[in-house]
Amino acid sequence: MKEPFLSAVPVIKRLESAGYEAYFVGGSVRDYLLGNKISDVDIATSATPDEVKAIFPKTVDIGIQHGTVLVLLKNNSYEITTFRTEGEYQDFRRPKEVSFIRNLNEDLMRRDFTMNAIAMDANGSIIDPFDGQTAIKERVIRTVGSPEERFREDALRMMRAVRFVSQLSFHIAGETLLALKKDAHLLDKIAVERKRAEFEKLLSGDNRKKAFRILLETQVFEYLPGLKNQELKIEKLLSYLCDSLNKKEMWALLLYCLELNQQDSEAFLRNWRLPVKEMKEIQDILLYAKQRLIKDWSRYDLYTAGSETIQSAEKLYLVLKGINDYDSVKYWLNTYDHLPIKQRSELAVTGSDIMAWREQAGGPWLKELLTRIEHAVLQDEVVNEKEKIKEWLKACSQKSEKNC
Numbered sequence: 302m303k304e305p306f307l308s309a310v311p312v313i314k315r316l317e318s319a320g321y322e323a324y325f326v327g328g329s330v331r332d333y334l335l336g337n338k339i340s341d342v343d344i345a346t347s348a349t350p351d352e353v354k355a356i357f358p359k360t361v362d363i364g365i366q367h368g369t370v371l372v373l374l375k376n377n378s379y380e381i382t383t384f385r386t387e388g389e390y391q392d393f394r395r396p397k398e399v400s401f402i403r404n405l406n407e408d409l410m411r412r413d414f415t416m417n418a419i420a421m422d423a424n425g426s427i428i429d430p431f432d433g434q435t436a437i438k439e440r441v442i443r444t445v446g447s448p449e450e451r452f453r454e455d456a457l458r459m460m461r462a463v464r465f466v467s468q469l470s471f472h473i474a475g476e477t478l479l480a481l482k483k484d485a486h487l488l489d490k491i492a493v494e495r496k497r498a499e500f501e502k503l504l505s506g507d508n509r510k511k512a513f514r515i516l517l518e519t520q521v522f523e524y525l526p527g528l529k530n531q532e533l534k535i536e537k538l539l540s541y542l543c544d545s546l547n548k549k550e551m552w553a554l555l556l557y558c559l560e561l562n563q564q565d566s567e568a569f570l571r572n573w574r575l576p577v578k579e580m581k582e583i584q585d586i587l588l589y590a591k592q593r594l595i596k597d598w599s600r601y602d603l604y605t606a607g608s609e610t611i612q613s614a615e616k617l618y619l620v621l622k623g624i625n626d627y628d629s630v631k632y633w634l635n636t637y638d639h640l641p642i643k644q645r646s647e648l649a650v651t652g653s654d655i656m657a658w659r660e661q662a663g664g665p666w667l668k669e670l671l672t673r674i675e676h677a678v679l680q681d682e683v684v685n686e687k688e689k690i691k692e693w694l695k696a697c698s699q700k701s702e703k704n705c
């Protein structure tokens with residue numbers, strides 16, 4: 302056994318010495334068997350949340366109605382969940398009555414896919430009643446038992462299947478795929494936030510295009526915000542070589558393919574309940590990439606976009622143009638790095654300086670003038686030094702005001 306399981310073994314041992322069963326379960330065991338990077342380890346136990354809390358001095362109730370307690374131990378935290386029956390994976394905002402059981406097998410039986418229904422004990426022995434290891438070897442996503450039953454327990458599992466296609470490059474077993482086609486409509490009832498979490502993992506996976514094809518084939522896309530009746534536009538996305546794009550860039554590519562105007566793009570992202578900051582970043586990426594389709598970056602655009610957006614927008618532009626060479630990203634980032642200023646606060650003059658020089662109270666004119674100075678500094682029309690800018694302004698006002 303290796304990290305992060307090793308550090309978590311004492312947690313399992315403590316539960317065992319208090320008379321309970323406890324195992325590693327879920328994605329961490331799957332990823333371990335796959336040889337992939339393991340994120341968090343999850344532990345399932347026969348102890349109820351109250352019993353877990355009585356054993357460990359530091360705990361946090363993170364989903365107690367679902368039987369989950371977070372245990373804090375030696376700078377690490379572990380999600381410990383009581384063996385559960387159905388209903389447990391539903392929307393956290395609509396808690397359902399959860400019945401706890403004392404049996405690992407029954408807990409595993411209610412999990413989504415056989416690859417996720419494998420447990421490992423503190424000695425590293427694998428408990429695999431549904432042959433998840435074969436599924437992992439064969440790289441197949443197959444529900445534990447009846448797909449209809451598993452999807453009726455939690456329809457989000459259909460999106461999880463598609464996101465695992467993207468993330469793990471597995472394929473979906475025939476019967477499971479048929480159920481996806483039949484039951485896709487059940488996704489209507491699932492909270493957008495949960496759909497978004499899966500969709501974003503899908504957007505970032507290596508096999509994202511295959512996952513999009515399955516969204517189309519199964520009609521799952523019809524039940525995702527803003528994608529109803531957008532089959533042709535989603536197909537357009539499949540024509541791009543987009544593997545190099547990150548999550549935000551993929552959102553921007555999707556917006557591009559959907560051909561939405563600024564206002565509708567915003568509504569689309571809002572319907573997906575994206576945080577406002579991310580919405581703005583995605584819209585900026587799209588805006589500059591579209592601009593880039595028409596012309597080169599101006600120094601002022603580089604300045605207003607900033608390095609992260611430059612990089613993302615240029616990458617998206619290259620994808621849209623079908624160019625598979627990233628030298629231009631480096632070129633524009635380098636140009637950005639050499640700009641004389643990166644933000645207004647770096648200007649050698651402030652609004653107060655200008656008001657004092659002009660003996661005039663502030664107003665819209667001041668904002669305009671500061672923008673004009675920014676342009677001039679960025680274009681090397683004037684050096685970013687207070688005296689130089691003062692002289693430049695004086696020379697300007699001697700000419701027509703328009704020239705400044």
Ligand SMILES: Nc1ccn([C@@H]2O[C@H](COP(=O)(O)OP(=O)(O)OP(=O)(O)O)[C@@H](O)[C@H]2O)c(=O)n1
Pocket residue numbers: 326327328329340343390411412413414417418455457458461
């Ligand atoms: N709708 C769900 C969600 C989760 N699970 C079970 O709970 C485990 C943990 O779920 P989660 O952390 O959401 O996903 P992982 O499978 O761990 O995948 P990852 O951590 O890569 O997101 C899953 O492996 C699966 O056994 C389930 O059966 N049904």
